[in-house]
Amino acid sequence: MPAVLVSYSSFKSLASLPWQFVVRVYRGGLNRRNIPTLAFNFALNFFPVFLWLTIFKNAGVIPTRLRPRIHSQLAFLADVFMFGDSAGELVSQYGADARFAAAMTWLTSTVFALAVLVAAPVSVWYYLYYKRRLNYNVIDPYAALFHRNQPFSPTAPRAILPFLFLIYTFVGLNTVHLLTSQNEDNFTKNKDLLAWTSYVLLHLLAPIFTAVYLYVFHPPGTLKAFSLAMGLQNICGVFSHLLVPMAPPWFVHMYGIKDTEHVSYEQEGFAAGLTRVDSHLGTHLNSKGFHKSPIVFGAVPSLHSAIAVQCFLFLITRATSTKANFGSASQGQNRDCVQLQEPPTIAASQLSAPKEPESFELDSVTDVSLTPSGGSVTPPPNMVYATPIPEAALNSRWLRIFHIAFLPRFLGTTFPLLQWWSTMYLDHHFRFDLFVGMCYAVTSFLIVNHYYLQPRVLKRWCNLRMGVEPDIRKEAKTMGMRVFENTNVEWFFDPFA
Template identity: 50%
Template structure:
């Protein structure tokens, strides 16, 4: 009976936490609204075949092939097969141009942008994660400057280099030859390209909904929709051929470069043979956009999942373990300060205003101390958030930071639960305390998906790289205009007691489900 009672209570909590002051009518409507851009993309893709052929643009059947060889290197000697004349010269220049592309656009240009932002303009916060010092940095007495932290450098400045290196490594293992094709590899590639392509965004959405502040999932849905809509319009206006087309008909083919050409499942035909079905073959024959190679939406969707998992998975545990354990919090520099004008807007509780680099300063100030749940509103929230204009300085010297810190009050987050240290210090929780699990699966998934896409001969490295650019662009737009200023900032103010939590949004979904239990801390991004 205890098991049945516990299960019934859990289901009831799930139901109440999911509705969260909504009803069964508004909840589906809210879901449809959050993922409206994704549905718009699917509708455009499905009905693309209705566009009259006579008004469609010319198909660029060679561009992706040459871009792949000369931007990433001809490691498979494809130029030798497709263009036997001047083979040596083409092979040599493919590596010269790829090295120049790597050095100029993937290393020097991002490095120059990073240097300009953090050394010339003296930006003293993470440009893409304004509250990184709250969500991501554990208690450390000596911390590196914000511009030298790995998180600041990796997203977005090191992402192009990371993509180039991983794509070429995957390319090596995806060589198109019968000797490289095995049943195990075929099924693994099918699982990633088909099954994970459908389920990974759903699993990412579940993670964001359960573990992250309300509104994060909506941002993920809009980021996916924005990149996919941009991608499908690129397919329609700048159609390009996939590698299977070149390998099947040759680079100089013109007979099959038309809109009546049927799609081809390429490497997935081997999977149909293994499984004794024709699902993949028939599915790709019916594709409404056959020449939709660039950008690869498989790559864009996978990379968007990667970006949200990497950026949102926190590594702060046991921050609020004990009110009496003041020494634990004495070294926690996870605090922030806002501009005077921004604080005045927030004090009115009229919503969260838009913020830019000039309105926000991020630097370690002083300790963060939790307050009791009974103290739902701090006595003077604006005093701990406001920074007067004369306190701002372009200097980054430690003396200035120290002097400013003496006049700053620590941010006091509301403690919504009591953490049992005997329970939370168990070895099983130590595995996940640093946010390693979502980061690990995000990296593994993107590596596997890129390999599977090339192994099945569906996309060039160039297609996958452009998909990454679409994902990063969409992520930056949604992150800058919605996630940081609207979602995360508002949620932090709720946890500070700055705003009245009328909609029970200070807790994540997981916190609401396990409210009052020993597991509530596990679902708190600030824990």
């Protein structure tokens, strides 16, 4: 992203000496720490993820006599009755006697969608905002500071959309499912390679890219929250695989729903649709890898779905768009600036409130938030840049995608949809598996967001940025802000800018 702005004069000298950039990255990354401390913090932050991988890798050593009964039909039946039997799977597996049950799936799926995915969440929304009369975003109490200023309203998109996420998932899964028919006519080489890219490569790389984005562009501690949420969901997921083993769709399609002979812990894994990729690439890597899987019946929840949705949640909730044009107060520029009304006094009373969202008294959040104002305004403490922001950067049409945070929002939304499609196309997961994986991700996110991210990371960041607490160790700066400090692109890495 910074490469787009290298033409600005104050950055030319830095770009002309690559080693200076390396030094800045080195110092900005360490931020007055040493390499052993940085390595220790990295290992500590990602310990939950390492623990999940260790449990998964060694699941095969558990004696068979200690393992629970395998539920070979549960995921299949939950899928058709919760989401509808659009592919005619019930009749295909159980015969003509299942026609009435197949017709009933349209009723059961409709009831599930309306009662569980719409009525229940909307009832919670109504209770919080109209019965308890909370006047702030319960998921993101500091949204007024990190996002464009808008008077809080229960019907504002950021307040109501989280409560509609479940029904959006239902619609998304069913829509994608229509494109994943297991007929030979639906399989093509390009689709196979695209599914492999998503299911294998992006499954590994997307969390890394998300982590880098959070580390460079967002408050210190956000990356740790992402790691905690990812580790918590995956650990709970792998224990669910071990305690409630369920058969994946390829098993049902290969042996039939009534099969009992192969419902055994001695059953070998199968790469399903990925075997076609092996044929295209002339390799056996996928087939051999899944053949040795330590948890063959670990279909529910789908951790592919959980990981993709967790990336989505952090990218969507934390991505911020440009709120106004900051300039150096010492240079007295006349432009539309951002005004923070009485930051020390109000911030101290508001941001030092107890951790529980219910106890926040945010009647004046709008007063504390960033609001557009005309004329020359002195920016809040710790928000004055040594080098003014170039007008060309603020007004460039080419940079508009960055000003509105288009990329993280677009990529964050596209990735789960692509992952859902690839897992169903490759016959690795039912819609039910993917939905449960989504639920694990949302639950993990809400826990980490409530108990760690909001009270311990974002609250302190706001205090530091608004001058309530002294910023002794440059903790009020993101990694990107530290690297490009005192240049006219520092603002580009500032969530408050």
